[in-house]
Amino acid sequence: MAIYQKLKELKDEKGLTQKQVSELIHVSMNHYGKYERGEVDIPLAKAIILAKYYGVSLDYFAGLTNIRKPLSIESDNTDLYHVLVMFRNLMENHSWNTVQQCLMKIYMEKEKQNGRRKNKNSSEVSASEL
Numbered sequence: 001m002a003i004y005q006k007l008k009e010l011k012d013e014k015g016l017t018q019k020q021v022s023e024l025i026h027v028s029m030n031h032y033g034k035y036e037r038g039e040v041d042i043p044l045a046k047a048i049i050l051a052k053y054y055g056v057s058l059d060y061f062a063g064l065t066n067i068r069k070p071l072s073i074e075s076d077n078t079d080l081y082h083v084l085v086m087f088r089n090l091m092e093n094h095s096w097n098t099v100q101q102c103l104m105k106i107y108m109e110k111e112k113q114n115g116r117r118k119n120k121n122s123s124e125v126s127a128s129e130l
């Protein structure tokens with residue numbers, strides 16, 4: 001589904017008029033109608049406002065995913081958040097074989113980083129023991 005179709009769908013779900021939505025994003029009703037008909041592309045700044053207002057992700061709004069809700073970012077889980085976003089995008093756009101390869105690359109990189117940390121910590125311990 002194209003973005004202009006999502007505009008209409010989300011507006012209708014909320015029971016809003018074109019006038020109400022146009023006021024929300026500070027454009028004329030006529031101009032908003034052009035967004036809804038696909039005559040003019042909606043600017044990113046306006047799309048962000050509407051995605052937040054409707055409580056959907058920009059990916060959903062743009063028709064890139066069927067997952068409506070944006071993933072929330074917890075301060076302790078930012079790595080997990082990025083992995084989940086990447087995984088979601090991979091699953092929607094690539095075969096499972098490609099996803100497995102990407103996950104293995106992520107795993108190997110994390111293992112490499114953990115190995116560097118362990119080596120650094122053990123060398124620090126050894127130096128302090130002397």
